Amino acid sequence: MVKGNAAIEIFMEHKLIFPYDYLNEIKNELSEDNKYNIYYVLKGHRYIIKSFDILNLHDFIIIIWDLVKNSSVIIPLNIGTFLQLPDMNCVELKIVDNGSMMQVDFTSKGMSFLNAYEPQYVQDNQEIINKYGHMRLQFHAKILFDLFMKFQNKETEDEYELLYIGQTQKSNIYDRLYGHNTIPEIMRYQNREDGGEKYELYIMVTGVHIKFFEEYNIKQYLTNIITSDTLQDDFLINSGLISKAEVVDIAEAMLILYFKPKYNDKLKNTKSPEILRTYSVFNDCLINPIDYSLDLYFEDNRKKIILKTDTVSTAYKQNLLKCEFDENGKVNDIVLEHNIMDVYL
Known part of the structure; x- marks a missing residue:
């Protein structure tokens, strides 16, 4: 029996990718309140x-x-x-x-x-x-x-090396990116590698929201869902309070633990993530599993984004990061699944 009687799906409500040098040119978009809260620092073609x-x-x-x-x-x-x-x-x-x-x-x-x-x-x-x-x-x-x-009205794809993942609890993500200390440091390291001649930094920003599923029972192969709601703010599950900030925290943590980006010194090598409050707050509320729908397809220009690190790489448009707790409350490996329909798209 897998412990849990509720589940959440974290999904990407908005997403945008742009060259880091273009940050000030899109200040207005990035300054919208509470639109974006997760950011990815990427290395791509110049x-x-x-x-x-x-x-x-x-x-x-x-x-x-x-x-x-x-x-x-x-x-x-x-x-x-x-x-x-x-x-x-x-x-x-x-x-x-x-x-x-x-x-x-x-x-x-x-x-x-x-x-x-x-x-x-x-x-x-x-x-x-x-x-x-x-x-x-x-x-x-x-x-x-x-x-x-x-x-050209054709599907294309861009491949990026994922260097760093971060998040913000500020009302807008521009303030976080503009005052960031790590990104200029990453840029200096990258410029030492190739002199900035062939590659440059890009930023992808996303907004995370959640769907909550309450269930009578969760068994390994049978689930009975009785309610499903899309949530924007803090919410109660099994008498435990989950805040929007904690949802952003777990989204960032799952991404870092799976991708292990080069410049994320914390979280990526966590051996027992369940001992961190980032994870335990969900386990205490009997939330299992935690799914993160990682949508890497940009409909407006028909482009698929591929993210790769030294350890893993995405391959599909629609991906699902999955975090499950076993019966002892231990976090199994974070795994990445994909939508089977991607094979035919």
Whole structure:
């Protein structure tokens, strides 16, 4: 008999991946309250913009280079990619940050157009306009590359080395990432390895939420579920209180124990995780098993993410991390399962 009469499934409500150098450009998204609370530090291919060419008043092309594969792609774009502007005379294009970014500066004609037809946009971006004297946009080479792949309407996959996993209890994850001490340290180590020439750091952020299943009995092969609820805040199970913070803690702990990322010095080599309060609070409430639905597929651009470390690697879009307590309250190995339908997708 496996101990427990309730179970929870942790699932990813939101997810976003971006180059670490792009952190400030997506500050608004990352500053949304309580949207993201788990982050992954990844090592991936470095992309640079080699050149661009303006073809006419509406169209231009950019050439983006994958420094690991040593290959390039020519990407056709339209001025409408950025905003519904009348022509290319509204902006000036420039390659900055050693080829990592395409900078788009709005000319006086472009600013006149924005003031006349996009007053709310101007108001929302007044801080940028005040800083530079005009509107400025910056697009990372990888963001533009992914945009092009999205237009191809084909499924693609990106492989990343998973270097570090962390979490935040702050109201927004931007504050945690911006003031982080470990990530710059990881960047320094990585730059020593290849001089930052072929690889760069990426960040994937996710928001975790939970589904709670209350059961009459849990047997090894037979489960009778009587209720199922999606929970956002603290909740009671078997007279024990589980907080949202403790759900974030267990999600991080399970990820670290399974993947064992290179720069996670704590938790990854825990021999008896059940003695940690992170795990024991769930065992005390008779919660068994704890499942973490690890969704590594981005629907908007049809991209599958592969995460690998020195010990393990994912292979599927939909994955399930599973933590089970045996009859003595001991945690069995954290295992990764996958959705069988992935084989046919």
